[in-house]
Amino acid sequence: MADQTYDAIVIGSGISGxxxxxxxxxxxxxxxxxxxxxNIEHIKDYVNANKEAWDYPHHGRRTQKMIEEYPVLKRDYPxxxxxxxxxxxxxxxxxxxxxxxxxxxxxxxGGRSLxxxxxxxxxxxxxxxxxxxxxxxxxxxxxxKEIEQWYDYVERFAGISGSKEGLAQLPxxxxxxxxxxxxxxxxxxxxxxxxxxxxxxxxxGRTAHITAAHxxxxxxxxxxxxxLGCPFGGYFSTQSSTLPAAMxxxxxxxxxxxxxxxxxxxxxxxxxxxxxxxxxxTNKTYVYKSKIIFLNASTLNSAWILMxxxxxxxxxxxxxxxxxLGHNLMDHHLNVHAGGIVEGYxxxxxxxxxxxxxxxxxxxxxxxxxxxxxxxxxxxxxxSRSGWNHDVAEYSLxxxxxxxxxxxxxxxxxxxxxxxxxxxxxxxVTLDKTKKDKWGLNILSFDAELKENELKMxxxxxxxxxxxxxxxxxxxxxxxxxxxxxxxxxxxxxxxxMGKDPKTSVLNKFNQVWDAKNVFVTDGxxxxxxxxxxxxxxxxxFTARAANYAVEELKKGNL
Amino acid sequence: MERRELLKMITLATGGALIGAEFLLSGCKNNAxxxxxxxxxxxLFLDEVAETILPKTNTPGAKDAQVGKFMTVxxxxxxxxxxxxxxxxxxxxxxxxxxxxxxxxxxxxxxEQRKELLTELDKEAKAYQKTKKESDPNHYFTMMKQLTLFGxxxxxxxxxxxxxxxxxxxxxxxxxxxxxxxxxxxT
Numbered sequence: 001m002a003d004q005t006y007d008a009i010v011i012g013s014g015i016s017g018x019x020x021x022x023x024x025x026x027x028x029x030x031x032x033x034x035x036x037x038x039n040i041e042h043i044k045d046y047v048n049a050n051k052e053a054w055d056y057p058h059h060g061r062r063t064q065k066m067i068e069e070y071p072v073l074k075r076d077y078p079x080x081x082x083x084x085x086x087x088x089x090x091x092x093x094x095x096x097x098x099x100x101x102x103x104x105x106x107x108x109x110g111g112r113s114l115x116x117x118x119x120x121x122x123x124x125x126x127x128x129x130x131x132x133x134x135x136x137x138x139x140x141x142x143x144x145k146e147i148e149q150w151y152d153y154v155e156r157f158a159g160i161s162g163s164k165e166g167l168a169q170l171p172x173x174x175x176x177x178x179x180x181x182x183x184x185x186x187x188x189x190x191x192x193x194x195x196x197x198x199x200x201x202x203x204x205g206r207t208a209h210i211t212a213a214h215x216x217x218x219x220x221x222x223x224x225x226x227x228l229g230c231p232f233g234g235y236f237s238t239q240s241s242t243l244p245a246a247m248x249x250x251x252x253x254x255x256x257x258x259x260x261x262x263x264x265x266x267x268x269x270x271x272x273x274x275x276x277x278x279x280x281x282t283n284k285t286y287v288y289k290s291k292i293i294f295l296n297a298s299t300l301n302s303a304w305i306l307m308x309x310x311x312x313x314x315x316x317x318x319x320x321x322x323x324x325l326g327h328n329l330m331d332h333h334l335n336v337h338a339g340g341i342v343e344g345y346x347x348x349x350x351x352x353x354x355x356x357x358x359x360x361x362x363x364x365x366x367x368x369x370x371x372x373x374x375x376x377x378x379x380x381x382x383x384s385r386s387g388w389n390h391d392v393a394e395y396s397l398x399x400x401x402x403x404x405x406x407x408x409x410x411x412x413x414x415x416x417x418x419x420x421x422x423x424x425x426x427x428x429v430t431l432d433k434t435k436k437d438k439w440g441l442n443i444l445s446f447d448a449e450l451k452e453n454e455l456k457m458x459x460x461x462x463x464x465x466x467x468x469x470x471x472x473x474x475x476x477x478x479x480x481x482x483x484x485x486x487x488x489x490x491x492x493x494x495x496x497x498m499g500k501d502p503k504t505s506v507l508n509k510f511n512q513v514w515d516a517k518n519v520f521v522t523d524g525x526x527x528x529x530x531x532x533x534x535x536x537x538x539x540x541x542f543t544a545r546a547a548n549y550a551v552e553e554l555k556k557g558n559l
Numbered sequence: 560m561e562r563r564e565l566l567k568m569i570t571l572a573t574g575g576a577l578i579g580a581e582f583l584l585s586g587c588k589n590n591a592x593x594x595x596x597x598x599x600x601x602x603l604f605l606d607e608v609a610e611t612i613l614p615k616t617n618t619p620g621a622k623d624a625q626v627g628k629f630m631t632v633x634x635x636x637x638x639x640x641x642x643x644x645x646x647x648x649x650x651x652x653x654x655x656x657x658x659x660x661x662x663x664x665x666x667x668x669x670x671e672q673r674k675e676l677l678t679e680l681d682k683e684a685k686a687y688q689k690t691k692k693e694s695d696p697n698h699y700f701t702m703m704k705q706l707t708l709f710g711x712x713x714x715x716x717x718x719x720x721x722x723x724x725x726x727x728x729x730x731x732x733x734x735x736x737x738x739x740x741x742x743x744x745x746t
Contacts, residue, residue, distance in 0.1 A: 050726075053713035053746070059629075060713070063636040182733030222728040224746070349737035352728035353746065387743040388712040388722060396681040397612040397704070398674050405708070406618070406721050408743040 005289040006032045006253070008550075009275055010296060011260045011305065014111025016523040016539040017296035018238030018246070019154070023547035024294070025251035029554075032288055033246075034258040036280060036297075037088075037107030040114065042239035046229030048082055056081045076488060078104050083228055086115055092438040096445035102487030103300065103446070109256055111298065112490070113237040115227050118208040119359070119380065120160045121533035122151050122171045126366065131529050134374045137328060137423035138499040140528045141509035144171070150541040157245075158236040158540060159214045161356075162206030170203075170361040170533075176211045178204045179356045183348045184383035184411050189358070191472045200363045200468070205356040205380065208236035208537075216244060224353035235355075257281045259439060263293060263318055263519060265310035271518045271559070272309075272318075278439055292518045292550050292559055296543070299329075299524040300429055303495035304444055306506075306513075306521075307431050319496055319506040319513045319521075326430055328423035328497050329448045330530040332489035336458050338465035338479030339414030342383060349385060349408060357382030360415070360468075362532050364460060373456040375422065377532050379465060381415025413474055417461035420532040421486065422453055423494055448486050458484060491535050493527035511546040518559045520546045597631040601650060604666060605630045608653070609707040611673045618721040621707055624714035630706045642697065649699025656680060718745035 007029035010020045021033045039045070053059040060082045062074070072090045073079040079087075088105040095103060106112045124144040132139040148171075155174040163178035181189060181204050189202040209220040210233075217233035217240055226235050233240035246252040257280040264273045264287070274289035295302045303326045307317035319325045357380055363369065364376035390409025395401035421427075427448035435443050450458075462479050469477045499505025502514035507526050513519040522543040524535060553559045606627030613621040621627075634646050657665040660679075661672050668676070677700070684698035711717040718724045722745040 052715070052718070052724075052726075054715040054718065057632055058637055059709065061633070061637055064639065065636065180731060180733040186733070222731045223726070347737055349735050349741070350731070350733055350744075351735045352731035353744075354731040354733075387745070388708065396678050396685075398678075399614050399616050402613045402616060402620075402721070405613075405712070406742050407740070408737070 004032070004286075005274075006030050007290060007554075008032075008292045008294065009034065009288055009290040010294045011275065012036075012111065012296035012298060012301070012523065013109045013238055013243075013254070014106075014296065014298060014523070015113045015116065015238070015536050016543045017111070017294070018113060018242035019540050019543040020294035020296055020520075020522060020547055021246040021252055022242040023544050024292075024551065025246045025249040027547070027551045028249075028251065029551065030251050030253075031246070032253045032255060032290075034260055034275070034277060034288070035107075035109045035111075035254065035256045036259045036301075037109070037256065039109045039254070039256040040229070040239065042229075042233070042243070043231045046231055047085075049225060049228045049231050051082070051228075072103060075102050075483075076104070083115075086227070086229075093443075094435065094437060095443050096432040096435060098445060098447035099449045100485045100487075101446035101448060102485055103492075104487070104490050105298070109254065110229075110238040110243075114229050114239065116237075116490075116536060117534060118226065118235050118355070119534040120155075120158075120162075120206050120208050120537040121359075121361075122173055123531045123533060123535075123538055124169075124171045126169050127529065127531040127533075130375065131423070136374065137529055138497070138501070138504050141498055141500045141505075146509075147538075147541050147545065150545040151537065154537065154540040154544050158208055158241060158537075159210035159217070160206055160236075160537070161209050161211040161220075163204050165201065165203050167201060167203075167361060169363075169366055173206070175206070176209075176214070179207065179209070179211060179354055180204065181358060182350050182354075182383055184342050184345055184413060185358050188342075188383065188413065188472045192360075192468070195471050196363075199367055199369075200360060202358050202360050205359045207356045209234055209356070217241070220355075222352035222354055224355045226355050258286075259441070260297065260305055261285075261308060261441065263295070263305060263309040263516075264289075265313070265318055265516060267310075267313055270516065272516050278441070280439065283439065291554060292520065294543075294547070294550075295519060295521040296523045299492035299495050300444060302521055302523055302525045303429055304431070306496060308442070310516075314515070318519070319515055321515055322503055322505055324425070324497060324504060325506050326495050327425050327428045328494040329427045329429060329446075329486070329492065330421040330423055330494040330527065331486045332491045332530060332532060332534075333419040333421055333450055333454050333458065333484065333486065334416060334489050335483045335485075336419070336461040336465070336479070336481045337414060337416040338462065338469055338477060339381075339412060340469045340474030340477035342411040342413050342474055345385075345411050358415075364457075364464075371456075371460060373453045373460075375420040375453070375457070375532070377417045377419035377457060377461050379415040379417050379461075381413065383411055383413040385409065385411050413469060413472075415465055415469075417458075417465065418489065418532050418534070419454060419457050419461055420530050421450065423497065423529055424448075424451060427486075429495060450484050450486060455484065491524065491530070493524040493530050493535060496521050496525035497528045498526045499528060510549045511542060517553075518550075520550055522546050596647065597635070602627045602631055604650060604654075605703070607666065607673065608677070608703055609711070611670070611677050612704055612707045613711050613717075614670075619716035621711050624711050624716045626707055626710040626714070629710040629714070630703065633706055633710070634702075642702065645696050645699050646702050649703065652699060653680065653703075712745065 162175040220234035309318040360379040362376040386409035432445035496506040498507040609621035609626035684700040724745040
């Protein structure tokens with residue numbers, strides 16, 4: 001059993017793991033980053049990044065064979081021909097569903113930072129205070145003034161494009177120039193302002209794309225091929241941003257194919273001493289030792305690692321003394337959409353492919369509004385002019401038909417809701433010790449669902465979307481609510497929540513495990529409530545803050 | 560993650576006209592497949608069907624994009640068994656329709672006759688698709704037409720010559736002038 005020692009171990013290489021590695025190495029720590037999957041080298045390994053539909057045998061579409069091999073991934077858009085190698089093969093990494101949970105995973109260096117939606121929004125006290133106000137979950141242990149500077153810090157480095165709007169419920173940030181709303185969206189946004197008198201706003205999405213000069217990266221080229229990995233480094237990923245910064249220090253070692261099976265815990269010092277790693281290729285076991293550990297394996301895998309650690313002291317794992325480890329699983333509930341036709345604008349078109357759209361920040365249960373449910377939702381959407389896939393009334397086939405299809409069709413507008421899920425204790429994951437994965441490791445069992453509050457909210461999400469689209473003048477507006485399941489938001493959160501009290505939370509306000517202060521958990525599992533904004537920017541800010549604190553404490557001899 | 564929502568919304572907004580959308584979003588049944596069961600003659604036949612739908616004009620047509628071959632790949636790999644059968648039967652049915660109307664097989668009738676025949680089949684298929692229940696089978700001509708459109712406009716000649724394509728736009732402008740006759744963007 002090889003045994004190696006570092007100052008810090010970072011488990012996971014996605015958005016938060018990359019930030020942990022960058023911050024810790026830049027502060028002089030020798031760090032090893034452990035990634036369970038393969039390496040993906042920036043640019044070189046983005047093998048599909050310059051392909052077009054015609055370069056694939058099925059022009060990008062899924063085959064029946066893929067459907068058979070990916071029983072979970074097939075449930076939604078991720079199963080397709082163009083980036084199949086970026087998703088986990090379900091059969092290698094099964095999980096048990098007491099209730100349906102769509103778990104879409106990317107096991108490789110960079111994790112889902114290569115695949116994320118890149119929408120980046122801050123959370124302020126209108127959200128941090130809500131648990132305490134309405135009594136769901138526990139109170140967040142921090143407030144906006146403590147995290148604000150860290151949002152500033154990560155936004156400046158990551159590069160977030162956006163517009164300053166001065167909205168109470170969506171704080172402005174350190175933005176690069178915003179992308180542009182298109183001609184239809186601009187008019188719709190203006191109409192929204194008149195109709196809703198500032199209570200509802202439509203703004204350009206705030207997105208982690210660089211839209212101005214940024215060190216060592218090339219500006220977004222508007223190819224809209226982000227989820228193939230961007231050879232320009234146009235959007236924030238571990239590979240484009242945090243990893244090169246960490247490597248530059250000379251303090252980082254990256255070890256792919258490293259499945260962390262447990263955190264090693266010393267009950268005398270009440271601290272972790274290192275981790276045990278199963279090499280995913282050779283099945284050999286290794287031990288790495290360190291002074292501090294950052295756990296960034298993604299919300300559910302971080303819970304899994306903790307559940308498998310220090311079980312001689314706590315049968316349900318490290319961090320389970322509160323009874324909250326694995327509980328309070330949250331996501332954003334999606335799959336409520338509406339769309340309609342926009343008449344006119346036939347003399348207008350767009351240039352370039354904008355991997356972004358508009359955003360309508362939350363307005364429900366704010367500003368004096370009171371619904372029969374708590375919390376709220378935002379919308380993302382866009383207006384667009386259809387390409388070849390439009391109806392041609394006059395012709396059914398032949399040269400005239402072809403000519404008609406080679407011209408753009410009409411404009412349409414559509415949007416979908418992102419709803420907040422409450423932190424329910426009984427929405428949980430546990431270990432299923434009766435089944436094993438490809439490596440003989442026990443697997444997770446999911447038992448979580450949308451409840452009455454979310455289902456009531458979904459009615460508003462649908463009705464409001466239709467009502468707003470009709471109000472701004474869209475025609476033939478239709479909408480639908482499909483698949484009301486958790487997981488589809490790919491925003492898993494909450495399985496190791498932070499709080500003020502070790503009896504009701506897994507982590508303290510600096511993301512330290514109450515029962516092992518040199519273990520910091522800074523992926524989505526720390527989230528005490530979900531808010532309704534895309535959460536990754538918040539993970540970045542909390543990770544940078546926790547890393548700064550960890551190094552200070554280390555220097556003081558407290559860890 | 561708005562882009563994936565967009566895909567669905569476009570489908571919604573345009574009434575979900577494309578069977579192809581099902582490849583992207585539908586669930587599946589693990590039915591056995593008939594593999595490699597198209598002959599070279601079938602491919603030539605499908606090329607002519609596709610060319611009738613999207614002929615060569617001052618830009619390439621379906622045959623230039625090898626749409627016949629593409630259709631067979633899609634049916635073999637992406638269709639469920641029940642749809643494969645409908646498609647295969649469709650080859651025969653289409654030929655029978657030609658014999659009935661022109662007393663000659665589809666490969667032997669001229670371009671005008673092909674256009675006339677397929678226009679009728681298109682009308683029949685549209686009427687059928689409009690009234691059928693969701694669980695009823697699709698019309699074979701709907702399949703052929705949709706595969707032709709998808710195969711052609713996402714092919715290199717279709718996307719880059721019949722439509723407009725720029726690999727690296729480099730910028731986004733949300734409002735540029737458009738005049739009738741300007742081509743649509745391929746992606």
